[in-house]
Amino acid sequence: MKLLNIALDGPAAAGKSTIAKLLAAKLSMIYVDTGAMYRAITYKYLQQNKPEDFEHLIKTTDLSLTYDEVKGQRVILDNQDVTDYLRENDVTNNVSYVASKEAVRTFAVKKQQELSAKKGIVMDGRDIGTVVLPDADLKVYMIASVEERAIRRQKDNEERGIDSKVDQLKQEIADRDHYDMNRKISPLKKADDAITVDTTGKSIENVIEEILTLVHSIA
Ligand code: C5P
Numbered sequence: 602m603k604l605l606n607i608a609l610d611g612p613a614a615a616g617k618s619t620i621a622k623l624l625a626a627k628l629s630m631i632y633v634d635t636g637a638m639y640r641a642i643t644y645k646y647l648q649q650n651k652p653e654d655f656e657h658l659i660k661t662t663d664l665s666l667t668y669d670e671v672k673g674q675r676v677i678l679d680n681q682d683v684t685d686y687l688r689e690n691d692v693t694n695n696v697s698y699v700a701s702k703e704a705v706r707t708f709a710v711k712k713q714q715e716l717s718a719k720k721g722i723v724m725d726g727r728d729i730g731t732v733v734l735p736d737a738d739l740k741v742y743m744i745a746s747v748e749e750r751a752i753r754r755q756k757d758n759e760e761r762g763i764d765s766k767v768d769q770l771k772q773e774i775a776d777r778d779h780y781d782m783n784r785k786i787s788p789l790k791k792a793d794d795a796i797t798v799d800t801t802g803k804s805i806e807n808v809i810e811e812i813l814t815l816v817h818s819i820a
Pocket of ligand 1: 614
């Protein structure tokens, strides 16, 4: 099979990372979780008590991704592995704001484009098909009902020992989507040439099968 780049975009908690990870493993490709980059910058923003000078924040930021055979993608921020902090509520509730800033996006997009230059990447995010990899070999826009996304997120939280309520998660997910879809720079939207995959009511295996069929149709 020729080397491909696959772009996987969609709203919050639509199952992108679960699917992208499995897909990358099946296809012997590398999975890049771009949300983790925005989360790492948000972590730093919170550590520094929310400075408004994002140019400065970025200028003093060293961010890289490494890959661990067992743990997968790790995010190294200013020489520290911050991966385990990136799903904390405080980071989740501030990340859309930080990700709307031009200096932050320019910095992250450049790194993402460097990572995908050699191909063989499955990259998930909000603007991969529209901005980061406009020439991706396959673009998937993954959606699911808010209800189902909230239930899935609650299960994830439960597994990590975090107590959460479906109604509150529904609200948080809907708010984050609204912010991501309405920001000025690179808002979340389906690329014209992306294929929509609705995962509502489907098992992970079904979604993987559906996307693998798309991959094989182009490879
Ligand atoms: O995918 P994840 O939920 O980790 O993304 C966190 C946030 O990072 C999103 O809600 C969005 O604000 C931002 N993001 C983005 N562009 C990307 C990936 C994530 O703006 N490519």
